[in-house]
Structure formats: C-alpha cells, structure tokens
Amino acid sequence: xxxxxxxxxxVARGKHIEGGNRMIDPITVENISVSYDGNEVVKDVSxxxxxxxxxxxxxxxxxxKSTLMKAMLGLIHKDHGSVRFGKKSVDExxxxxxxxxxxxxxxxxxxxxxxxxxxLGTYPKVGILRRPKKADKELAMECLKQVGMEEFANRQIGxxxxxxxxxxxxxxxxxxxADYFFLDEPFVGIDVSSxxxxxxxxxxxxxxxxxxxxxxxxxxxxxxxxDDLILMNKELIDAGPVNKVxxxxxxxxxxxxxxxxxxxxxxx
Amino acid sequence: xxxxxxLMTYGFLQKAFITSIMVGIICGVIGSFIxxxxxxxxxxxxxxxxLPGVAIxxxxxxxxxxxxxxxxxxxxFGIGAISQNSxxxxxxxIGIVFSAxxxxxIILITRAKSATDLTQILFGNVLSVRTSDMWLTLIIGAIVxxxxxxxxxxxxxxxxxxxxxxxxxxxxxLIHYSIMFLxxxxxxxxxxxxxxxxxxxxxxxxxxxxYLLTNKLSVMVFLAAFFGAISSIIGLxxxxxxxxxxxxxxxxxxxxxxxxxxxxxxxQGIVVSKFRSVSxxxxxxxxx
Numbered sequence: 159x160x161x162x163x164x165x166x167x168x169v170a171r172g173k174h175i176e177g178g179n180r181m182i183d184p185i186t187v188e189n190i191s192v193s194y195d196g197n198e199v200v201k202d203v204s205x206x207x208x209x210x211x212x213x214x215x216x217x218x219x220x221x222x223k224s225t226l227m228k229a230m231l232g233l234i235h236k237d238h239g240s241v242r243f244g245k246k247s248v249d250e251x252x253x254x255x256x257x258x259x260x261x262x263x264x265x266x267x268x269x270x271x272x273x274x275x276x277x278l279g280t281y282p283k284v285g286i287l288r289r290p291k292k293a294d295k296e297l298a299m300e301c302l303k304q305v306g307m308e309e310f311a312n313r314q315i316g317x318x319x320x321x322x323x324x325x326x327x328x329x330x331x332x333x334x335x336a337d338y339f340f341l342d343e344p345f346v347g348i349d350v351s352s353x354x355x356x357x358x359x360x361x362x363x364x365x366x367x368x369x370x371x372x373x374x375x376x377x378x379x380x381x382x383x384x385d386d387l388i389l390m391n392k393e394l395i396d397a398g399p400v401n402k403v404x405x406x407x408x409x410x411x412x413x414x415x416x417x418x419x420x421x422x423x424x425x426x
Numbered sequence: 427x428x429x430x431x432x433l434m435t436y437g438f439l440q441k442a443f444i445t446s447i448m449v450g451i452i453c454g455v456i457g458s459f460i461x462x463x464x465x466x467x468x469x470x471x472x473x474x475x476x477l478p479g480v481a482i483x484x485x486x487x488x489x490x491x492x493x494x495x496x497x498x499x500x501x502x503f504g505i506g507a508i509s510q511n512s513x514x515x516x517x518x519x520i521g522i523v524f525s526a527x528x529x530x531x532i533i534l535i536t537r538a539k540s541a542t543d544l545t546q547i548l549f550g551n552v553l554s555v556r557t558s559d560m561w562l563t564l565i566i567g568a569i570v571x572x573x574x575x576x577x578x579x580x581x582x583x584x585x586x587x588x589x590x591x592x593x594x595x596x597x598x599x600l601i602h603y604s605i606m607f608l609x610x611x612x613x614x615x616x617x618x619x620x621x622x623x624x625x626x627x628x629x630x631x632x633x634x635x636x637y638l639l640t641n642k643l644s645v646m647v648f649l650a651a652f653f654g655a656i657s658s659i660i661g662l663x664x665x666x667x668x669x670x671x672x673x674x675x676x677x678x679x680x681x682x683x684x685x686x687x688x689x690x691x692x693x694q695g696i697v698v699s700k701f702r703s704v705s706x707x708x709x710x711x712x713x714x
Contacts, residue, residue, distance in 0.1 A: 195513070231593050252595035259589045268462060268586050269637060269646050278583050282594040287576060314641040334594070 182209040182337045182367050183244025185230075190239030192222070192229045198392065200226050203239075205397035207386055212360055212370045214384035214400070216377075218413050221391045223373045224260065224342050230371075231257060231340060243338065251338070253282045256331035258341040261323060266316035272326050273311040276302050279333025301332040306355055321352025328356055339363060339370040357383055380404055429663055441560045442552045442662055446672075448567040449612075449619045450628065450658035454650030455574055456612045457633035458643070459605055462585045466630045467517055468505070471524035472606065473613040473625035475501035477531025480547060480617070484538050491562060491614055498610030501527055502603060550621030550673030552662050559618055566615040570608050574647070581605075582643055619658060621673035628654055631680035638691040653683050 185207050192200040200222040207213055215223045228234045230241050232248045243251040256279070279301065280294040290298075302308045305325035315323060324344055331339055339360075345353055360370050364385070372384070380387070380400065387403040389395040391412045396403045409417040433439050460469045479497030483490040501523055508519035535544045546554065574581065584591040584601045592598045609629075616625045636649035661676030689697045 228589075233589060233592050249595070252593070255593060257590055257593040259587065263589060264587060265462075269641050269643050270582075270586060271641050274642070275586075278587070278590070281579055281583055284579070286580065289579070330590075340593075 182369060183246070184208040185338065185369060186242045187230060188240050188242075190226065190229050190241070191237040192225050192234060193237055198237075200229060200390075201393040203388075203390060203394045205388055205394065207369060209369060210364055210367045211385045212364050212372065212383065213386040213388060214380060215371060215373045215388045215390070216375070216380065216412075217390040217395075219375065221412070223375070223390065226388075226390065227340050227342060227371060227373055231255065253334075254337040256334040256336035256339050258324075258327045258331050258339070258344060260342045261320065261327075261346065264315075264323075264327075266323070268315070270315060271311070272307065272313050272315060272318070273298060273302060275315055275326055276329045276333050279330040282334060297335075298329075298333050301329040302326070304332060304359065305329045319349065319352075321348035324348050325352055325355060328359060332359070337368055339368060341371065342373045343375070344372060345374065345376060377409075429667065432666070438553065438555070439666065441557060442555045442666075443659070445555045445560045445563045446552055446619055446658035446662045447655045448563050449616045450632070450654030450656070451651040452567045452570045452612050452654075453616060453625070453628040454632045454636070454652070454654030455647055456570060456605070456608055457629035457654070458636065458647045458650045459574075459581055459585055460609065460629055461633040461637060462643075463605070465605075466626070467520050468502075468606070469609060469613075469629045470626040471505065471520045472498050472501055472609050473616075473622055473629075475524045475527035475531075476610065476613055476617075477528055477547065477622055478534050479531075481531055481534035481538055484543070485534070489558075489562075490617070494614040494617070495610055497527060497531075498613065499607060502606035502610070506603075545671075546621070547617060548621050548623050548673075549671040550617070550619050550624065550661075550676070552619045552658075552665055552672035555618050563615040566611045570612060573604070573608060577601075578644070585643075619661070619672060620676050621671070624673040624677045627677035627680050628657065631677075631684050632657060635680070635684045635687045638687045638694045641693075653680065657683065 187206070188204050190200055190203045191198060199220075203226060215226065217223050225234065229236050229239070230248070232241075241248050243254070248255070273295075276298040277290055277295060280290050280297060284290050284294060299308065299311070302311060305328055307322060307325050307329065310318060310322065310326075315326060318326065328341075328344070331341075341360075344356055348356075360372070360383075363370050374380070374383075381404060384400050386398060387400045388397045389403050389408055389412050391414075395412045396408045406417045433443060457469070460466060476494040476498045479493030479495070480490045481493070482497075483493030486493075504523045505516070505519050508514055508522065509516045512519075514522070532544075535547070545551075580591070580596055580601060584596055584598050588598050591601075612629070613622075613625050616628060620628050632653035633646070633650040635653050636646045639649060640646050657676050657679035660679040661672040664670050664675040665672040687695065689695050692698060
C-alpha cells in the first residue's frame with residue numbers, strides 16, 4: 159500500500175508532458191471498412207473527435223476494435239474510407255502518433271533492456287542515419303521516471319510483470335512526444351497500481367490537450383476512465399460523449415443481450 | 427604451431443583464412459537478425475535456393491555471384507508472393523519454393539557435368555578459395571557491415587516491434603526485403619567456406635549462442651560475429667590438417683560453442699540455473 163502511494167507520488171512529481179499553446183487538430187474518420195478474406199470486420203465506421211479527450215473504443219470480442227485502430231493508422235489495408243488529422247493524412251502525421259501495441263504482440267525474450275525500450279520512442283524524431291544523443295537518453299529516463307519504473311532501467315523486459323511491461327511501453331509512447339496516442343488493450347492482465355499509474359498519465363496527456371484512443375473491453379470503469387466512447391460491433395453503434403453512448407439500449411445492441419448498466423459501474 | 431607457420435608460408439591458406447574470418451563475421455551479424463525475426467527457415471531456404479543460379483552461371487561461364495543473387499532474390503519474392511496472396515502459411519510457402527529451386531539446381535548442376543563442383547558447392551571447400559573469391563567476400567562483407575551499422579536503429583526497432591516501426595513511418599516491407607537481399611549476399615559469400623547445405627548452421631547457431639549470453643542487441647551482434655569467425659577458423663584448421671570438408675567441421679564447431687552456452691550461460695544456462703535453484707533451496711532450509 160505504502161509502495162503504491164510512493165509510486166503515485168513519484169508519478170505526480172515527474173511532469174514532462176508538454177502543455178503547449180498550439181491546438182491539436184481533430185481526428186475525422188469517414189466510412190472506414192476493413193475485411194479479412196472477404197469477411198467485413200469493420201463496416202462503414204465514421205466519427206470525429208477534437209482535442210483534449212480520452213476515447214474508449216468499446217465492443218465485444220471480435221468487434222473489430224483493434225482492426226479499426228490499425229486501419230486508422232494505415233497499418234492494414236482498408237477497403238475504403240479515410241482518416242484526417244485536421245487537414246493532414248496519417249502519413250503526414252506519423253511523427254505525431256504514438257502507438258502502444260497489445261502486450262501479446264511483443265517478443266518478451268528480445269535482447270533489450272527497459273531503458274533501451276523507452277529510447278525507441280525517440281527514434282522517430284531522431285531520424286534515419288542518426289544516433290540518439292544524450293538529450294534523447296535523458297528524455298527516455300525522464301519518461302521512465304514518470305511511469306515509476308526507473309529502478310528497473312537495466313532489466314531485460316521479459317523479467318517484468320505485466321503491469322510493469324505496460325508502463326514501460328507507455329513510457330516509450332511518452333518519449334515520442336506525440337499529439338495522438340493509440341493504446342491497444344493497455345489494461346489487460348495488469349495489477350491495480352499499474353492501472354492507476356497508467357490512467358493517471360493518460361489524464362495528464364488529456365489535460366495537455368492530447369487525443370488518446372484506448373481499445374478496451376472491460377465494462378467496469380468505463381465512465382470514470384473515458385470522456386468519449388466509440389461503441390462498435392463491426393459497425394458503429396454510437397460515438398460521442400460517454401454519458402450519451404454508454405446507455406443500456408446501445409449496449410444491448412452492441413453485445414446482443416440485455417444490459418443493466420447500474421451494477422457495472424465501479425468507482426475508482 | 428605448424429598451422430601458424432603454414433599460414434605464414436602458403437598464399438592459398440592466407441586467402442582461405444581471411445575469407446573464413448569474414449564469412450564467420452557476416453554470417454553472425456546477419457544471422458542475429460534472422461534469429462530474432464524468427465526467419466531461420468528463410469535462411470535455410472535462401473541458401474538452398476541459390477543453387478540453380480550457381481549452375482546457370484557455370485553453364486554461361488559467368489561468375490556464380492550473379493546467378494546466385496538473382497535466384498536468391500527470386501526465392502524471397504516467390505515466398506512472399508505465395509504467403510501474401512493465398513491462405514498458405516509462411517513456413518509452408520518457404521518449403522514449397524526452396525525445395526523446387528534446390529531440386530532444379532541439382533538437376534542443372536549434374537547436367538553441367540561437374541560432380542566435383544557439386545560436392546564443393548554443397549559441403550564447402552575452403553582451401554579452394556581463389557583471390558577473386560576472397561575479394562568478393564571482402565566486398566560483400568564491407569557492404570553488409572556498413573548497411574547494418576548505418577541502419578542499426580531501424581533494424582533494431584523493426585525486429586523488436588514491427589507495428590511500432592510501421593506506425594511511425596518506417597518502410598517495414600522494404601526492410602524485410604533488404605534483409606533478404608543481404609542474406610542472399612552473405613550466403614553467396616559463404617558458398618565456398620561452408621557450402622549450401624550448412625550455411626544455415628553458421629547463420630543460426632552463433633547468433634543463437636550469442637542470444638543466450640546477452641540482453642543487448644549490439645552485444646549479441648558482436649558476439650555472434652566473434653563465434654562465427656572462431657568456428658570458421660576451426661573449420662579451416664581441420665580442413666587443412668586432416669583433409670576434411672570445411673562445412674561440416676564449421677557446423678560442428680558452432681554447435682560445440684552453442685552447447686557450452688546452453689549449459690553454462692550465466693542467465694540462461696541449464697546447469698547454472700539448476701545450481702542456483704539448489705543453492706536457493708539450501709538457503710531456504712538454513713533460514714528455516
């Protein structure tokens with residue numbers, strides 16, 4: 159318990175998220191469809207969100223949440239549809255985008271230690287044919303402090319617990335100093351204190367004006383974690399402020415069964 | 427001592443020595459990325475699939491380098507084309523393409539009526555390295571080392587987390603095919619030293635040995651290069667003194683180093699971890 163508080167204090171002290179005066183451009187998604195082997199897994203999804211928000215992408219298993227996120231980032235082939243960051247395309251905005259993959263997609267035996275993993279976050283801005291400099295390494299250490307993981311800097315990443323691994327990857331995303339954050343199932347299989355650290359940092363990002371997308375499937379805490387919601391089951395059920403979207407009718411439509419939402423909401 | 431004296435004396439042995447070391451180094455370097463990307467089978471495939479290219483080059487009377495590189499690249503694209511455009515899984519498409527190329531290569535070589543050449547190509551004969559072969563190996567070595575040094579950062583991030591690399595704009599498919607191309611070059615350079623069939627041992631085993639010993643990619647690459655070079659020199663030594671084919675000796679040397687690391691690596695070694703758990707148990711017992 160005391161340990162958790164200490165971690166939390168450390169996190170609260172390390173403020174390295176830039177506020178910045180510039181306004182972050184809204185994301186507009188229009189009619190995205192994706193299919194695998196002829197099966198449509200994302201059908202005609204459209205939505206738009208402005209700066210300073212944490213957006214949950216919610217839906218049952220196989221609803222196409224991760225696929226939607228990858229399609230937005232241009233990582234997989236879209237049948238049709240477009241994504242705009244203000245007036246720019248995703249290819250023009252790549253350096254402003256930080257992506258945290260699902261933990262299951264990472265090779266945890268890779269010969270890399272924690273601090274070098276975070277340093278990867280500086281690569282996009284360091285650029286090709288250049289090496290990270292001292293300032294980049296300092297930035298990586300600061301981001302590591304921010305997630306309360308600096309004492310693990312020299313550990314191989316596979317030696318960490320699930321929550322610690324997720325914090326390291328969040329630190330890597332912070333080191334990218336991006337405007338748009340995409341996290342795929344960051345809360346799956348992690349401990350309570352890690353979850354608190356992560357949501358605390360996501361809120362700081364939001365306060366700094368950033369746009370944060372989180373693929374999520376646990377229905378508890380939806381209201382306390384997210385400002386906006388994209389509810390989908392292959393096609394979009396609803397998108398917008400969490401209070402408007404997170405309703406029994408919508409949820410029943412998405413999950414194909416009756417929903418009593420009162421019992422679900424667990425406060426932090 | 428006799429070996430070192432002979433090394434000073436004979437020009438052909440010096441050429442073989444330099445070539446062996448370079449081959450060991452570049453196999454270790456490229457092999458590290460092959461191992462980490464889970465492409466060991468791909469390394470095996472490319473090395474076998476360059477055989478028809480070598481045969482056609484012999485028939486046309488041109489340097490085997492050109493034909494080998496051509497069929498190596500064709501194989502890489504062929505495998506990619508099958509696994510991306512059908513439901514066939516990657517390992518199966520590797521099996522389909524490389525066995526076809528290898529079979530074609532054997533028929534072509536026997537048609538070209540050079541049975542001795544075939545054994546040399548299959549199993550390596552480091553002592554037959556000519557000056558031009560040595561230069562070819564050194565040039566390929568320089569290219570491989572330069573590319574890996576310049577793009578180390580990109581190779582690291584795309585091998586570790588390809589999705590992140592793609593998300594920030596790296597051309598991951600270009601990186602994949604560049605590695606395939608370098609792999610083909612390395613395989614061609616290794617032809618005379620280890621031979622087609624056992625190139626994979628020099629690619630995979632020293633890199634795997636290094637993988638057991640470190641948590642840092644750069645260290646792994648250096649260690650793999652070192653183990654590769656040592657194994658090649660051992661191969662040359664036995665080949666020269668006992669008239670053995672160099673390929674199999676090199677393969678067994680890489681295996682011996684691997685077994686040592688497998689048993690005694692400070693972090694991963696099974697003997698060490700057994701010992702550690704025994705002493706831990708003792709600690710627990712004395713503490714109680």
